[in-house]
Amino acid sequence: MAEHIAKLELxxxxxxxxxxxxxxxxxxxxxxxxxxxxxxxxxxxxxxATASCESAITYxxxxxxxxxxxxxxxxxxxxxxxxxxxxxxLLNGELPTKAQYQxxxxxxxxxxxxxxxxxxxxxxxxxxAHPMAMLCxxxxxxxxFYQDSLDVNDVKxxxxxxxxxxxxxxxxxxxxxxxxxxxxxxxxxNDLSYAGNFLSMMFAVPCEPYxxxxxxxxxxxxxxxxxxxxxxxxxxxxxxxxGSSGANPFxxxxxxxxxxxxxxxxxxxxxxxxxxxEIGSVERIPEFIARAKDKDDPFRxxxxxxxxxxxxxxxxxxxxxxxxxxxxELNVQDPLLDVAMELERIAxxxxxxxxxxxYPNVDFYSGIIMKAIxxxxxxxxxxxxxxxxxxxIAHWKEMLDQPGHKISRPRQLYxxxxxxxxxxxxxx
Ligand code: SDX
Numbered sequence: 001m002a003e004h005i006a007k008l009e010l011x012x013x014x015x016x017x018x019x020x021x022x023x024x025x026x027x028x029x030x031x032x033x034x035x036x037x038x039x040x041x042x043x044x045x046x047x048x049a050t051a052s053c054e055s056a057i058t059y060x061x062x063x064x065x066x067x068x069x070x071x072x073x074x075x076x077x078x079x080x081x082x083x084x085x086x087x088x089x090l091l092n093g094e095l096p097t098k099a100q101y102q103x104x105x106x107x108x109x110x111x112x113x114x115x116x117x118x119x120x121x122x123x124x125x126x127x128x129a130h131p132m133a134m135l136c137x138x139x140x141x142x143x144x145f146y147q148d149s150l151d152v153n154d155v156k157x158x159x160x161x162x163x164x165x166x167x168x169x170x171x172x173x174x175x176x177x178x179x180x181x182x183x184x185x186x187x188x189x190n191d192l193s194y195a196g197n198f199l200s201m202m203f204a205v206p207c208e209p210y211x212x213x214x215x216x217x218x219x220x221x222x223x224x225x226x227x228x229x230x231x232x233x234x235x236x237x238x239x240x241x242x243g244s245s246g247a248n249p250f251x252x253x254x255x256x257x258x259x260x261x262x263x264x265x266x267x268x269x270x271x272x273x274x275x276x277x278e279i280g281s282v283e284r285i286p287e288f289i290a291r292a293k294d295k296d297d298p299f300r301x302x303x304x305x306x307x308x309x310x311x312x313x314x315x316x317x318x319x320x321x322x323x324x325x326x327x328x329e330l331n332v333q334d335p336l337l338d339v340a341m342e343l344e345r346i347a348x349x350x351x352x353x354x355x356x357x358x359y360p361n362v363d364f365y366s367g368i369i370m371k372a373i374x375x376x377x378x379x380x381x382x383x384x385x386x387x388x389x390x391x392x393i394a395h396w397k398e399m400l401d402q403p404g405h406k407i408s409r410p411r412q413l414y415x416x417x418x419x420x421x422x423x424x425x426x427x428x
Pocket of ligand 1: 230233265266292299300301302303304306358363
């Protein structure tokens with residue numbers, strides 16, 4: 001990569017020359033790793049302007065609403081290919097040939113079952129446990145079963161762990177749902193597609209055959225593609241940080257699931273639908289818009305805004321199209337869609353949202369589609385985690401493949417008490 005120099009003027013007539021690195025797209029970066037030698041750290045809480053790593057997986061241009069995976073635009077990937085095709089692309093850097101795709105799909109299908117003992121974990125949860133709590137716990141527990149793929153320094157271990165996680169996440173996700181509704185777990189079916197198998201494990205029951213609806217199957221696969229990866233978001237950064245200590249892949253992915261659960265991140269799709277249900281009717285939208293603008297009210301319009309996109313989230317566009325396709329196909333008249341469409345129209349005209357560049361994000365429409373498919377709100381973030389597992393793994397692998405990778409260990413600006421002498425208890 002080409003390098004330029006940024007000269008930083010410091011107090012006491014000091015200065016330091018910092019190398020500027022250029023990538024293949026996006027902002028250049030100033031390498032501040034030598035700044036410590038001058039007695040300074042940089043300060044950027046929330047990492048608004050900090051590049052944590054070098055990556056070749058996903059590129060986002062927030063101003064232009066661009067999202068590409070290994071150079072391919074998300075719209076083409078979401079409308080012209082499948083989730084497993086995108087998984088191969090994210091993990092290997094290129095779209096697979098037909099033979100490569102078939103081999104990849106076969107590997108994924110041969111790892112869809114989980115150790116039968118894993119089912120016993122669920123009996124320890126209350127039936128009303130949040131599915132994300134179960135997913136997080138059970139995923140972390142996978143390291144207790146698959147002890148032959150824990151050595152992160154062994155490329156073969158990394159590869160088999162990646163397949164196990166991509167293959168088993170739908171099985172575990174569906175087990176979380178079945179457990180919460182008191183129905184028996186449904187075994188994976190390798191004669192179905194990745195999305196079709198997930199729908200079968202979610203909605204099939206032993207007493208009758210289950211037929212996958214092709215429109216729902218396509219929508220499900222598209223939701224998986226649209227959530228597969230998104231650069232250094234909070235949960236992906238969590239996985240990278242956990243992986244930098246050498247933690248096993250199952251523990252790292254469980255950490256990513258925990259981070260994704262937050263309502264400011266992957267929990268927004270669940271929170272968005274709850275917000276639409278709370279608004280309830282088009283007439284009440286102004287009341288909630290006012291609350292979202294009120295600095296004293298912590299309420300935010302869930303499904304709006306994004307740290308990077310200061311333009312339309314390109315995933316929301318595809319999700320919006322899919323939303324109408326699914327509702328038309330299933331002949332669902334969901335009043336929440338009317339509320340969502342009117343909320344979107346009002347927000348996109350309102351000076352507050354326009355000035356702060358708050359547009360609908362990927363979570364705004366996904367919840368309506370999942371609700372139409374029959375997926376309960378509490379499972380929305382589980383599906384997000386299922387989809388994002390491949391992105392987390394791709395970044396985890398990329399980090400471990402990078403020569404000289406170190407444990408991530410940020411510094412701080414200390415503002416606590418200065419040195420002082422200890423005072424014994426009887427003298428306090
Ligand atoms: C995801 O990073 C990723 O890539 C994430 C993700 C992925 O694929 O991994 O894209 C998935 O997490 C999408 C985002 C889902 N979250 C939500 O929909 C929750 C609602 N959105 C907000 O919480 C917020 O927009 C964030 C968290 C998404 C972004 O927050 P930022 O970048 O830290 O922005 P901010 O909180 O500093 O807000 C800037 C201003 C503030 O007002 P001022 O202090 O400048 O006066 O905009 C306001 C905020 O109050 N604002 C909102 C708002 N979002 C921001 N006001 C009302 N409603 C909102 N939704």
